[in-house]
Amino acid sequence: MSSVEPRLKFVTCASTAGLHRMAYWEWGDPDNDRVLLCVHGLTRTGRDFDPLAQALCAEYRVVCPDVVGRGRSDWLLDANSYVVPQYVADMVTLIARLAPARLDWVGTSMGGLIGLGLTGMAALSAQLRPDRGASGPDQVSYLSLGKVVLNDIGPALNLDGLARIGEYVGQDIQFASFDQAVQYVRQVSQGFGPHDAAGWEALTRYVFVQQGQQWVKHYDLRIAQPFALQTPEATVAAEALLWQAWDHLAHPVLVLRGAQSDILRADTVRDMLARNPHAQSLQFEGVGHAPSLRSPDQIHAIRQFLLAD
Template sequence: MIPLIGSPVGEPAPPGRPPRLGELSEADVPFRTGHFLAYAPHDFHRIAYVEWGDADSPYVVVCLHGLSRQGRDYDPLAYALAKAGYRVVCPDLPGRGLSGWLKDPELYALPQYAADMAALIAHLRVPGKIDWIGTSLGGLTGMVLAAARRTPIRRMVINDIGPFLPWAAVRHIGSRLRDAPRLHHNLASGEARLRTVLAPFGPLTDEQWRHIARHSFFPEPNGGFRPHYDPAIGDAFRPGRVYSVSMWRDWDAITCPVLLLRGQHSELLLSDTADEMTRRGPRAKRVEIPECGHAPALLDEGQIRIVTDWMGPAG
């Protein structure tokens, strides 16, 4: 079993207090890793995932990360949902984490991500419908799937993303991704950069930053640490390719219940867009997360409770 922050698992939390990151243990909640092969034109690639909770639970939640992130961001939320009786699956999109890289960088886009996640759902052999939690790009992918006919999604949590994305914010995110160093001399250097570029995640503890950094970089054989993702995922943000994105047609086709989370200072999910999302389509329930931009990290107890209270216990 892979420890959550690269160190031995600590003692269980005292009764009545949720465990900290270092206290999550496989004895408390079953924790597994898995993978399967998904198809892209002319090639198959690996999709890796972490799975929490009872493997036989019919109540399945898929948690999908943002553009340059990976599934281990969801560890504390996945733990909480597994404790509530859910089977929770946190995949890495292609080009991220432990998943394979695509040979054609042009395929790093929503159609491929939606196809891969549909393949994941089939791979999991879910007997009924699933719940979906998506941050940023993970939310857009969920919107595409939820808007489709005969969708397997019964309800959805969308974290700081919407059907309209202003080009200036998209350009900023793309520039930050494309300008990221390809190698850090040590993990501390990588963590320091993350603390700067991911500051909109909100106030995080040192332990939470260490957890994010531990799963954001891989050691290189000749020394140093590289980001966990394929640099080619930034090709879509090259100059001249960035524009405002509108997906209102997808949003209006969604009929399942939706909880919409918005960082108070988000520049990607504008307040006006979030308001409109409560008035049309699935008419989402909106919750504003204070002291955050794009996107709330969903690592602290308060943010996790917003999600778990809305979802309730499995059943």
């Protein structure tokens, strides 16, 4: 695998409370207008995609943002803005910066929801402004994703799985050594599947940071606040919007599922395939939520899907 390192860049985004910088890691030719945007899960960072990016950066400019509040990105002034609509708005700003001729998407968990949210907003804009939907020198072409990989996420959300994640997201846990942080990540992330010692260290390196003599979580613990306020009623309303977005995905979609996932149910995958003729699915045994996309078989599956004619 290539030893190339990513370039760290920043883009300035806006929220109702002001401006913030979102960090992103860029791999491959910076002039390549074929872009693969890889968006991570709730408490993770863009560096989760290092092995996948290395495998694809010869064909794509691979861009892996640290969603606001995580990693090298700023923290929001208003914790109530740690929600998918804000993340979608930030991605729109980033995409405008990247100016891709073609945009493909890989989204793990929350990253998949952001992709669906982006699709839903683009579809709504096209409906409200049909005169702007066509391409041309004097017309705005609304954002349309190309191929999409949804990693262990779909329009139907399993409340039990969300509750499990909610138990640890906002916990203020500190460790005296990096090794202790690795053991913690290994404990709460068993759904990532089997990894060797080096793999677990890699999965820890960018989600814990050393402050003084302690290792602390490399994200704003306040992201747990809006997450904890989700009600069953709000979840039902969100699912309706997500299904509408799913129905509007007009290009090939690959749905990945961990066989032991407590977030993406097998029956949800069946419903997704029945509703969207462009979709296909693949399940990984011995994995829960979510496949880490670091193993050779997972990387091969994504590469084969994205590069197929």
